[in-house]
Amino acid sequence: MVVERADDETTMLRQIIEATPNAMLMVDPRGRITLVNSQTESLFGYSREEMLAMSIEDLIPERLRARHRSTREGFFAAPARRGMGAGRELFGRRRDGSEVPVEIGLNPIHIRDEQHVLASVIDITERLLVQAVESAKNADHLRRSILDSLPFSIIASDPDGTIVTANPAAERLLGFSRGELVGTPIRSLRQGASSDMPLLATRPDAVDEREVDYLRKDGSTIPVNEAISLIASEDAEVTGFLSVAYDITQRRQAEAFIRHVAHYDFLTDLPNRTKLFERLDHDLRLAVRHGRGVAVAMVDIDHFKRVNDSLGHHVGDEMLVKVAERLRGHMGPDDMVARLGGDEFVLVLTGIHSEDQVEGRISRVLADVLEPMVCSGHELTVTASIGVAMFPLAGSDPTTLLKHADAAMYQAKTSARNSHRYFDFSMLDATNDKLAIAAGLRHALDRDEISVAYQTQISLVTDEVIGVEALARWHTSDGREITPDLFIPAAEDNGLIIALGERVLRQACVDTVTMSREMGRPLKLAVNVSPRQFNDRSWLDVMHQALRDSELPADRLELEITEGIFMENPAAVVEVMNTVRSLGVGIVIDDFGTGFSSLAYLTRFPIDKIKIDRSFIADVVVDAADAAIVNSIIVMAHTLGMTVVGEGVETDAQESYLRERGCDEAQGFRYSHALPPLDVVAAARG
Secondary structure (H helix, E strand, O other), X not given: OHHHHHHHHHHHHHHHHHHOOOEEEEEOOOOEEEEEOHHHHHHHOXXXXXXXXXXXXXXXXXXXXXXXXXXXXHHHHOOOOEOOOOOOEEEEEXXXXXXXXXXXXXXXXXXXXXXXXXXXXXXXXXXXXHHHHHHHHHHHHHHHHHHHHOOOEEEEEOOOOXXXXXXXXXXXXXXXXXXXXXXXXXXHHEEOOXXXXXXXXXXXXXXXXXXXXXXXXXXXXXXXXXXXXXXXXXXXXXXXXXXXXXXXXXXXXXXXXXXXXXXXXXXXXXXXXXXXXXXXXHHHHHHHHHOOEEEEEEEEEOOHHHHHHHHOHHHHHHHHHHHHHXXXXXXXXXXXEEXXXXXXXXXXXXXXXXXXXXXXHHHHHHHHHHOOEEEOOEEEOOOEEEEEEEEOOOOOOHHHHHHHHHHHHHHHHHHOOOOEEEOOHHHHHHHHHHHHHHHHHHHHHHOOOEEEEEEEEEEOOOOOEEEEEEEEEEEOOOOOEEOHHHHHHHHHHOOOHHHHHHHHHHHXXXXXXXXXXXXXXXXXXXXXXXXXHHOOOHHHHHHHHHHHXXXXXXXXXXXXXXXXXXXXXXXXXXXXXXXXXXXXXXEEEEEEOOOOOHHHHOOOOOOOEEEXXXXXXXXXXXXXXXXXXXXXXXXXHHHOOOEEEEOOOOOHHHHHHHHHOOOOEEEOOOOOOOEOHHHHHHHHHO
């Protein structure tokens, strides 16, 4: 009776399994298949008889069999019901060798006192396909959301360069809608890019980057930085290109500004010395080629210092701007007017055939300059002295012509104001005056007539004196004072600047140590160094010895150099600067903004600090142009990790402006004139 009942249960189980819509199969502890239904036959492609002679692992891909065998053995060791989809997604192996993704559920069952497992198997191919489609939709939506939110213009094109899609940033950049862009060749957007220009490297992962101009819908162009990469399929087949671009208008403007200030004067916007030499060299080559003459005229405003001293630098600057405009009005299309600095201008007149031709033009310039002008409410009558050097008689290169024009101008100034002179070689005797000063300076060095005065430098953060600038002074034995603007150029021209610089440096190092001790805080020392000193290798030994003898730490010494030092042999200059900085000594650019290449060299040379020239500080509170220049210098210097000093600070308003803009230090009559060392200490204490 028991056997009959068991047979009845088995028969009932077979009937139930056969009626089940899922593939059902039963496995014994050894993995042998003991029962299957017709759905299992349909799923795996084997007949019932074939499967009953097989192991369950035969229905699993070979790569998964070992793991499944271990899982099966674990199940029979602790049999428990496991529902469908409980982390057991598998792959089944059909009779034809293909694989099918399946999901199984397990139920332990006893048959004739032996543990079996009844497995329910579901083909989940369609479910996975639906999930894949949904996942792709979601991924596409995510990609679209990301592309739409990016601020960069992104344009996708097919292998032929036809646009297939674009994001909203591209629409905003170009003014076209996506519909207008799609279907058009992307090359039609690029201005100035050759159609045969190679855009991409050969590697699929390469990105080519360049600057081009995009053509906008309104016909205007916009400069962009464009990066182009390949779009490739999984088998590395190129399916298109992706062009990512962003607007570089501001960068182009900044670059143009830097190029401009490197060649043009801040105040008058006339070409500076650098541009003058470039242009004059070009004009002289053309003159040789075409047999034409060139005249170089040096223009110096008479008594300009009186205007600055009596009416202020702002009046002097306004006067220089108006003089520049008047001079510019006399220039032909191939002529040039440049500002060398201060009140000195240079006229380059081309296509000259005779001195009479020059005479008429110079006379008109003098007459025009003489016309009264109103500057900041003051009516001024300006005169000028002009020296003219004719090519090729007075020289065949820019340096010689300018030197000889300067000699002629000096003669005009000493003979009669508002006049002009043509250079002749007898004028070189005028250099005897400089020789006399140089001879007197040589004796002054021997007689200890040279002293050092100090102007304090103030921190705009703490308002404390943090350093001093050493300034040479010459008092003769008979009580006369020779001003630096006379003896410094003479020392430069006659080689005495080396000895003078050594005297100032040694004394200044000793005085700085003394002042630091008396004031109870370490002071920095700034010493001016001329190009001749800087290029003299023995001067480095002098600096070493001065630091050792005075015991002034090297990191408290700063060497102030002018922008002109970069004009000759930049490689040698960098070598010396690196040597100086390796010792801990700082490099400072003095009178920044008035010289040669200005901003262009800041990233090329090892510079620690720049001093904004006093001509910009004078009107920084009332002149928007000067304020913009000062602001730009401070921001750019700080971006490059440099300290900024404002020179020539004379008023509270100037100091407040610099402090609010983040300027680090200040120097000028607002704080102190140049004083002997003991007076510096007394002023700091008082």
